[in-house]
Amino acid sequence: MKKWVLVFFLVALFSFVLAAPNYDSVITVGSDQNPTTMDPAMYQDLASAQVMRNVFETLVAYDAEVKEIHPLLAESWEVSSDLKEWTFKLRKGVHFQKGKFQDGREMTAEDVKYSFEREISISPMVRIYMVDRVEVLDRYTVKITLKYPYAPFLTVLTDIGAAIVPKEECEGWKDQFTLHPVGTGPFRMVEWVKDSHMVFERNEDYWGEKPYLKQITYKFIPDKSVLTVALLSGQVDITSDILDQDIPKVNASSNVEARMVGGCNVYAVYLSSIKGPTTDKRIREAFFRGIDVEQLVKVIFPNGTAEAAYGPIPTGSWAYNPNVKSFYTKYDPEKAKQLLKEAGYENKPVKLTIYTPEDPNRRKAAVIIQSMLKKVGFEIEVQSLEWGAFTGTTSKGDADAYTIGWTWYPDPEFFIFYMFHSSRKGTYGNGGGYNNPEVDKYIELGESSVDQAKRTEYYRKAEELIMKDMVYFPMWHKLVVNGVNKKVQGYKPSPDMMIRLFAPGTNVWVEK
Amino acid sequence: MGKYVAKRLLQVIPTLFFVILTVFLIMKMIPGDPAMVLLGPQARSEDIARFRQQLGLDKPVLIQFVIYLKRVLTGDLGNSLIYRQNVLSLILERLPTTITLSLCALLIAVVIGIPSGILAAMKHNSFVDLFVTVLALIGISIPIFWFGMVLIIVFSLQLGWLPAVGLGNPTKGLWDVISHFILPSFALGILSTGTIARFTRSSMLEVLNQDYIRTAYAKGLKRNLILYRHALKNALIPVITVIGLQLGNLLAGAVLTETVFALPGLGKLMVDGIFRRDYMLVQGEVLFIAIMYIFVNLIVDITYALINPKIRHSYRSV
Numbered sequence: 139m140k141k142w143v144l145v146f147f148l149v150a151l152f153s154f155v156l157a158a159p160n161y162d163s164v165i166t167v168g169s170d171q172n173p174t175t176m177d178p179a180m181y182q183d184l185a186s187a188q189v190m191r192n193v194f195e196t197l198v199a200y201d202a203e204v205k206e207i208h209p210l211l212a213e214s215w216e217v218s219s220d221l222k223e224w225t226f227k228l229r230k231g232v233h234f235q236k237g238k239f240q241d242g243r244e245m246t247a248e249d250v251k252y253s254f255e256r257e258i259s260i261s262p263m264v265r266i267y268m269v270d271r272v273e274v275l276d277r278y279t280v281k282i283t284l285k286y287p288y289a290p291f292l293t294v295l296t297d298i299g300a301a302i303v304p305k306e307e308c309e310g311w312k313d314q315f316t317l318h319p320v321g322t323g324p325f326r327m328v329e330w331v332k333d334s335h336m337v338f339e340r341n342e343d344y345w346g347e348k349p350y351l352k353q354i355t356y357k358f359i360p361d362k363s364v365l366t367v368a369l370l371s372g373q374v375d376i377t378s379d380i381l382d383q384d385i386p387k388v389n390a391s392s393n394v395e396a397r398m399v400g401g402c403n404v405y406a407v408y409l410s411s412i413k414g415p416t417t418d419k420r421i422r423e424a425f426f427r428g429i430d431v432e433q434l435v436k437v438i439f440p441n442g443t444a445e446a447a448y449g450p451i452p453t454g455s456w457a458y459n460p461n462v463k464s465f466y467t468k469y470d471p472e473k474a475k476q477l478l479k480e481a482g483y484e485n486k487p488v489k490l491t492i493y494t495p496e497d498p499n500r501r502k503a504a505v506i507i508q509s510m511l512k513k514v515g516f517e518i519e520v521q522s523l524e525w526g527a528f529t530g531t532t533s534k535g536d537a538d539a540y541t542i543g544w545t546w547y548p549d550p551e552f553f554i555f556y557m558f559h560s561s562r563k564g565t566y567g568n569g570g571g572y573n574n575p576e577v578d579k580y581i582e583l584g585e586s587s588v589d590q591a592k593r594t595e596y597y598r599k600a601e602e603l604i605m606k607d608m609v610y611f612p613m614w615h616k617l618v619v620n621g622v623n624k625k626v627q628g629y630k631p632s633p634d635m636m637i638r639l640f641a642p643g644t645n646v647w648v649e650k
Numbered sequence: 651m652g653k654y655v656a657k658r659l660l661q662v663i664p665t666l667f668f669v670i671l672t673v674f675l676i677m678k679m680i681p682g683d684p685a686m687v688l689l690g691p692q693a694r695s696e697d698i699a700r701f702r703q704q705l706g707l708d709k710p711v712l713i714q715f716v717i718y719l720k721r722v723l724t725g726d727l728g729n730s731l732i733y734r735q736n737v738l739s740l741i742l743e744r745l746p747t748t749i750t751l752s753l754c755a756l757l758i759a760v761v762i763g764i765p766s767g768i769l770a771a772m773k774h775n776s777f778v779d780l781f782v783t784v785l786a787l788i789g790i791s792i793p794i795f796w797f798g799m800v801l802i803i804v805f806s807l808q809l810g811w812l813p814a815v816g817l818g819n820p821t822k823g824l825w826d827v828i829s830h831f832i833l834p835s836f837a838l839g840i841l842s843t844g845t846i847a848r849f850t851r852s853s854m855l856e857v858l859n860q861d862y863i864r865t866a867y868a869k870g871l872k873r874n875l876i877l878y879r880h881a882l883k884n885a886l887i888p889v890i891t892v893i894g895l896q897l898g899n900l901l902a903g904a905v906l907t908e909t910v911f912a913l914p915g916l917g918k919l920m921v922d923g924i925f926r927r928d929y930m931l932v933q934g935e936v937l938f939i940a941i942m943y944i945f946v947n948l949i950v951d952i953t954y955a956l957i958n959p960k961i962r963h964s965y966r967s968v
Contacts, residue, residue: 172922174732182690182732262701263689313734332733332743333914333922334817359815359912363799367807367814526682526927529691546692556692566691 159350163648165626166355167637168365168374172333173356176319178253178301179261187298188636189356192338193235194301194321197226197250198292201642202630204402204548205456207292208642211245211302211322217588221287226250228278232345237320239310242343245302245322247280252305254282265299289588293549324349324640333358349640350628350647369394369621375648376629376637377621385441385619393624398443398617399631400453403545404553405444405500407492407507407611412571414538415488420481422608424488426467427474428514429507435614438502443619447612449601450544450553454615454633457550457594465602474514487517493540494520495528500541503613532569540569541613548633550597555581558604570609577603625649654955655948662944669940670722670933674715677929683707687927688731705731718933727934732926737934740919747817748915751907752900754831755839760893763843764886767850771885772877774855782847789844794903798837798910805833815912834911838903842896849892854885887957894950901939 171185178194181187197212209215212226228247236242251272258264270285284291294300307320319327324346325338336356340349357374359365366384368374370391380388380396388396409416409425416422435446445453449462478488494504501522508518523531532540544567546552555562559581562568577600584596604610620631629646632638639646685701686693693701702708706717721728727737763786770782806814818827857863858881866876905917916935923931 175734177734180734182688262704263693263697267694267696316734331817331914332740333918334912357816357912358914360909360918361912364802364815364910364912367802371806371810371814373814373816524680524682525925526680526684526687528682529686530682533686533691544691565695566686 159627159645159647160650161348161350162352163350163646164353164355165351165376165639165646165648166357166374167376167378167639168357168359168368168621169378169637170358170360170362170365171378172358172360173336175316176327176330177316178298178303179257180316181299182263184635189336189338190298190301190319191323191636191638192325192354192640193319193323193327194298194303195323196298196301197228197295199642200296200548200634202632202638202644203399204454204633207296210642211250215292217291221289221291221586221588222284224282224284224291225275226280226282228280229345230278232322233343234304234307234322235320235326235341235343237304237307237310237318239306240304243304245304246277247274249302249304250274250280252308253302254300256303256308257299261299263299265297266294268294287586289585289593290547290549290551293547293551296547325351325354347645350645351639354639366621369623372623375623375626378635378637380443380619380621382439382441382443385443388621395622395624396619397622397629397631398619399633400445400458401545401616401618401635402452402454402548402633403543403616403635404447404450404452405503405541405543405613405616406447406450407503407539407613408532408537408542408557408568408570409539409609409611410535410537410570411573411607411609412535415490416538416609418481419608420477421483421488423467424474424477424481424514425511425516426608426611427470427477428511428516429611430469430510431611431613432469434503434506434510437506438499439614442617444614444616447615449605449612450557450610451550451597451601452548452553452615452633454618455548455550455553456590457597459598459601462601462605465605467605467608471514478515483515487515489517489519491519491521491538493528493531493537494522495525495541495543496522497541497543500543504541529566533564533566535564535569535571537569542566542569545635550593550601551581551584554597554600554604555585557610558600572604572607572609574603574607655952658948658951662948665944666937666940670719670937671715673933673936674718677932678711680927682927684731684927684929722937727937728930730923730931730934731928732923732931733928737931738938740931741916741935741938744915744919747913748901748904748908748917750831751834751838751904751913751915752897754835755900755903756842756893756896758835758839759842759846759896762839763846764850764889767847767889768854768882768885770847770851771854771858774858779851782851786844786847786851789840790848792840794837794841794906795910797840798834798907801833801837802910817913834907834913837910838900838907841899841903845896845899846889846892850885850889853888854881857881857885860884887954890957891950891954894946894953897946898943901943 173186173189175181175186176190178190195211198207199210200207211229211232213229215226217224232245233242234245251274254266254269254272257266268284268288270283273281275281304320308315311318324341324344326341328339329337338354340352359368362379362381363384365377366380369377385396388394409422411417431446435444448466451458492504494500504520508520511518531537556567558572558577560573560578563571580596580600584593587593618631618633618635622629625648627647638644685698689697706714730737730740733740766782770779773779802814805812812833813830818830863881866880904915905921908915908918920935
């Protein structure tokens with residue numbers, strides 16, 4: 139008996155030793171997207187933002203689940219009652235990584251001022267466009283004044299475009315800074331072979347908690363099926379995405395798994411309220427009544443990598459409304475036929491063109507919708523366009539209907555305002571030309587408060603009004619699906635599709 | 651000979667001008683606003699307007715072309731809009747990968763294609779001939795991306811012999827680098843292998859039916875001597891041209907191969923550039939490839955002229 143206890147104890151001890159976090163962890167990440175730049179002011183794509191997080195840091199940051207904003211380079215902050223003046227107290231003792239033009243000096247308020255002004259003056263996409271001026275109050279205090287009240291300002295500051303960079307390196311390297319990035323982050327870039335791979339090593343002088351990972355390698359593999367093969371064959375430990383059709387392959391393997399989380403995205407059909415038959419609300423309702431969205435999503439994602447959507451606010455956002463179905467116009471083909479009859483389409487079909495980009499899922503969706511609606515009396519033509527032509531046509535408001543895909547921060551402002559506010563007419567986000575003063579009012583209320591509970595209420599109200607207008611037919615929210623080798627510990631997928639190996643509350647390590 | 655080369659070189663100038671013009675116009679004709687595609691759907695209209703101005707897209711097309719032409723003539727291909735880096739440096743970064751891949755594929759094609767073509771011709775109408783012909787036809791018809799996927803599934807996923815994707819790491823030794831090129835070279839080489847095998851076969855058959863071969867047989871020369879000394883030499887002349895022309899196929903195929911096997915080469919750079927409307931990059935790269943193509947063809951023609959006196963002399967009389 140005693141012997142058994144001893145054996146059990148030894149086994150327990152042994153497994154504990156195996157499972158203990160270790161500081162020589164090495165990981166390889168496989169991504170289907172290629173970073174193009176390592177300069178925070180210059181980036182235009184998620185892939186670059188993801189790798190830049192290793193080297194650069196922002197004043198505030200989201201945790202891996204993008205639910206809460208945590209202090210990072212700023213320790214605390216205050217905002218004036220009119221939401222225009224934001225004062226940040228910086229963390230002391232934060233040093234830049236050593237570079238060619240400075241030897242790891244301390245980061246101060248001057249650097250915040252420099253970084254923000256640099257972003258505003260040279261970035262092709264100014265992420266902090268609402269900033270009017272930045273003032274240094276003392277070595278560790280900085281005051282940022284906005285052009286107008288802007289509640290989601292902290293969210294914008296989590297964007298890597300608002301990272302703090304050292305002036306000497308930026309000025310010294312000029313446009314070569316992208317090849318010699320230097321920030322305050324936990325990792326340094328040691329190698330970058332464009333289109334192939336990137337290597338980062340732990341910054342041993344990092345101010346914060348020490349990462350378990352000693353080295354991170356990113357491999358860029360554009361084809362998602364090949365990416366999954368690389369995961370299964372052990373060439374990479376984590377992948378950015380698994381295609382729905384490859385899920386069974388991953389599930390059949392004993393050493394890798396698919397980890398999913400609700401995403402910050404929505405895919406929908408935007409119906410025009412300014413041209414074509416959908417200007418008649420009855421036709422729009424018939425559109426809703428004629429499509430079984432659950433069936434649609436099941437056909438396109440049989441392995442469950444997306445969930446049916448009933449509103450524009452995604453499941454990955456903190457403002458997601460669990461009761462969103464209560465104001466949804468449900469599938470009812472008989473009612474659809476009835477409505478078309480009332481609208482004067484008894485003996486002729488409603489002719490409608492749906493524009494879609496070359497995204498295979500959206501193309502499939504358009505074709506399925508075409509056949510579902512044929513049964514109730516629509517005659518739909520599917521126009522598939524190359525991305526540039528598609529965005530050109532839809533942003534001008536020239537499409538009767540188009541399949542829109544939208545991915546952004548978890549803050550509802552970035553879904554509701556950008557797709558439904560009347561000021562966004564003539565952009566890709568609001569290509570349906572939607573204009574509802576009451577919705578505008580709720581969006582503006584949401585922008586002018588920093589209380590998350592209150593803001594949630596406003597945006598949900600706006601969402602309800604939008605869904606009642608039936609101009610926007612939500613199809614699905616794609617889950618974020620990462621392929622993960624079971625050796626990898628402490629990793630959680632992020633709703634915004636970024637692979638975060640080190641973030642507030644996350645410190646990934648790998649079993650030996 | 652010198653005259654011939656000079657003449658060929660002079661022909662290059664108008665060709666290049668038309669290449670530049672065509673690519674410039676094609677990039678202009680692709681629908682959609684480059685500034686909008688580059689900045690993505692979430693960009694604000696203010697950002698897009700400012701970006702258009704920075705790129706000079708608000709100027710008339712003709713002016714834009716003249717500006718571009720001036721730059722090209724000074725050897726400046728401009729900066730890529732997505733990588734924010736000089737186009738030429740981006741191309742040179744990736745050139746070794748594409749050249750290695752293409753040469754490996756060509757090597758495979760020559761080593762497999764020529765002997766099997768000769769074999770098929772010598773065993774004309776036999777089972778071997780049929781076998782080679784069918785295989786060559788399959789090689790020509792098979793889609794590269796599909797074949798590449800099959801190779802990955804069989805050799806790296808099922809058997810685990812070779813790596814699936816990416817470049818090797820020189821620090822891990824020579825084998826790591828070579829092994830990463832094996833599958834992509836086969837995927838890319840199969841089309842050329844089929845083409846070369848078929849061409850060698852028909853060229854060889856044609857020669858074998860010539861009068862002088864019959865004469866040689868009648869004179870009682872040994873079969874092997876006839877085949878390798880007389881027939882083969884003449885049969886391979888047109889094959890050389892075909893090998894030269896494979897370069898175009900290889901470059902086109904490299905686009906697909908590099909995408910499937912995630913190799914950072916010119917093809918992948920081009921595809922990314924087109925999809926993201928990085929017209930500076932695409933224009934620069936097409937120009938570069940055109941120059942490469944023209945010069946390879948020139949070298950092939952000169953070699954051909956050296957081997958085949960007929961061609962030289964026809965120029966001399968002009």
